[in-house]
Amino acid sequence: QSVLTQPPSVSAAPGQKVTISCSGSSSNIGNNHVSWYLHLPGTAPKVLIYDNNKRPSGIPDRFSGSKSGTSATLGITGLQTGDEADYYCGTWDNSLSAGVFGGGTKLTVL
Amino acid sequence: EVQLVQSGVEVKKPGESLKISCEGSGYIFSTNWIAWVRQMPGKGLEWMGIIYPGDSDTRYSPSFQGQVTISADKSISTAYLQWSSLKASDTAIYYCARQGYTYGYDRWGQGTLVTVSS
Numbered sequence A: 001q002s003v004l005t006q007p008p009s010v011s012a013a014p015g016q017k018v019t020i021s022c023s024g025s026s027s028n029i030g031n032n033h034v035s036w037y038l039h040l041p042g043t044a045p046k047v048l049i050y051d052n053n054k055r056p057s058g059i060p061d062r063f064s065g066s067k068s069g070t071s072a073t074l075g076i077t078g079l080q081t082g083d084e085a086d087y088y089c090g091t092w093d094n095s096l097s098a099g100v101f102g103g104g105t106k107l108t109v110l
Numbered sequence B: 001e002v003q004l005v006q007s008g009v010e011v012k013k014p015g016e017s018l019k020i021s022c023e024g025s026g027y028i029f030s031t032n033w034i035a036w037v038r039q040m041p042g043k044g045l046e047w048m049g050i051i052y053p054g055d056s057d058t059r060y061s062p063s064f065q066g067q068v069t070i071s072a073d074k075s076i077s078t079a080y081l082q083w084s085s086l087k088a089s090d091t092a093i094y095y096c097a098r099q100g101y102t103y104g105y106d107r108w109g110q111g112t113l114v115t116v117s118s
Helices: none
Strands: A009-012 A018-023 A035-039 A046-049 A063-068 A071-076 A085-093 A098-101 A105-109 B003-006 B010-012 B018-025 B034-039 B045-052 B057-060 B069-073 B078-083 B092-101 B104-108 B112-116
Touching (some): A009 A018, A018 A105, A035 B104, A046 B104, A085 B045, A098 B045, B003 B092, B003 B104, B018 B034, B018 B112, B045 B069
Parallel strands (some): A009 A105, B010 B112
Antiparallel strands (some): A018 A071, A035 A046, A063 A071, A085 A098, A085 A105, B003 B018, B018 B078, B034 B092, B045 B057, B069 B078, B092 B104, B092 B112
16 A cells, blocks of 8 residues: 555546646655656656656656645646556655655556 | 666575665766665555665665665665565565655666566
8 A cells, every 4th residue: 555645547538638646645745845757667767747846858848747735746738649658656755754656557548 | 878777687586685786877976865666566666765875874665674775885886775585575676766856766777677486
């Protein structure tokens, strides 16, 4: 059971928008920055969003992040079949004194 | 270019010891925390622990405390993850990652597949 809760799967059609939620608590999301990662099996995870809503260079603005209270959200617009992957949120948990990830969300572009 | 290069595939037997590595290049290795992350077959990412190579300050997830040892040698820009007695349940891909953001990881190693089987 992950400390951060994500939906196991989401799906949408090409060109549409999808959001992926990440729910935590005051010991993690509520008081720390959140990052989001894209992970394709057999490859290294890649950061999409850091510090809640910042995009590293090279990440298209189709990807966005937001945080409110103890929850964070990843948004992806203009969905492409190439966006099919597993997505993870991550942050630090002050109670555990450890990093934490969500359980991951599998995105299917129908 | 910042890179983390991990050691290769390992196939071990239960009870054996193992030490895998993660070599950083393209930046000052001692100035960024390095985390280790596990992905068991068909499962999600699990944060195991983190080390600051500059002074070897190390933190472990409660789930992994006592199960593994994280270390680093800043003179050769390398972090390590080791087991003293492997179990079949240690079969997984292990990633190292550089903490380049506040609690976020900007560079990842390619992963090391560890298979433990009798």
